[in-house]
Amino acid sequence: MTQTPRPLDTHLLAHDRVYRHLRSRIMYGDLAPGQSLTLRGIGKEFGVSMTPAREAVRRLAAEGALTMSASGRVSTPALSNERIEELAALRALIEVELASRAMPRAHYALIDRLQTINNAVSEAVAHRDAVSYIRSNLEFHRTLYLRAQAPAMLAMAETVWLQLGPTMRALYGRLRRTEPPHFHKLIIAALRAGDEPGLRLAVRTDVTQGLRMLAT
Template identity: 40%
Template sequence: MATRKQAGKPVVGGVGENQLPTHELIYRQLRELVLFGDLAPGQAVTIQGLTERLGAGMTPVREAIRRLIAEGALEFQGNRRVCVPQLSADNISELIVARQWLDPHLALRATERITLDELDDLTVMDGELDSAISGGDLRAYLELNYRFHRRLYEIADAPILAELADGLWLRFGPSLRVVCGRMGTQNLPDKHKDMLAAMHARDAERAARAIREDVIQGMEQVRRSLELSAAAH
């Protein structure tokens, strides 16, 4: 393998964030509140409440909300309120169709391009993810799991596909938080080590299969939980 070092793009709080304009910083902060389920599905929040929570002015918060509504991550409720959409089991089934192609394809591309340094980065991230699972730290698990997959997308060097895959996380992230909160972290699926072993062996097809299993197992848990919740009501 080559040993070039490829820097990943920061999500929030990364190097270079201080140079970003205020409206972009606020967008990223609000995006993380949605992505990691800090705003629960169906929970209506006022625009004023978000400005206070983010410590920002009304204009950048409105712009962030507009962008997230366009991305399907928020819904406008009227009376200056927004909420995170509540997904159904059928919605998750659609997301499974998309993710079970996108994530394996990106894993395949990443395996063909990954350097030793990048593989070390992913291995360290997976170790941190294991610690979050064993410690029952749900918020850390959600964030580290996302960042692991995001790093994989960056290594794949397919920006259009990576943007599509990343956008899907905004759709199911809040529901994932709810489901994992019910289940705890100990029973969460993790095929990352299988994928990393395949990457070490430069076996792109095996890496793609491992990440496909990881995606399907996790998303199916979300889908089944939503089905049970709907049946209970």
């Protein structure tokens, strides 16, 4: 490692840059479900050839963030209700465990940061900004789970978020809510009180509730 000539963009490898950008877009709901992408289009957009575009796309597809038709056409996935329920259950399982592991290490500074992030969530809800809402909501969860010191579990949770990204966008886009996130307050309260069963319940409910209203 001589010296990276680029202070921004930690990894300067083309395929990684493309991967990260696309991943963000998908996870935070910039792309609607069913939207299709082309390798040449991605390449042109990022100023690279098809090769790194293909690697990024295949990686995303492997993580379930994109689906590939038999002919190799890629598009953002349109999830069935069963799939959504399953992914919600997975979120509940993993994230409850992460929260539980994070709790003993959650100091006041962390809780304050969660509070701050949660204000951003409320603001996004008030402005009906779906992308900001998803982004700050996930940041709230990630900030808490980071304290669990369980990178493999966190990676799994993020993979699930990734798969739900376009769907969440579609969901919150047609949502008329303006009330701030109630269950986040419960999470913070349980954290403050050191109430582990309460924390588990609050996380499970928060994670499950949003997806429940998908049942058509």
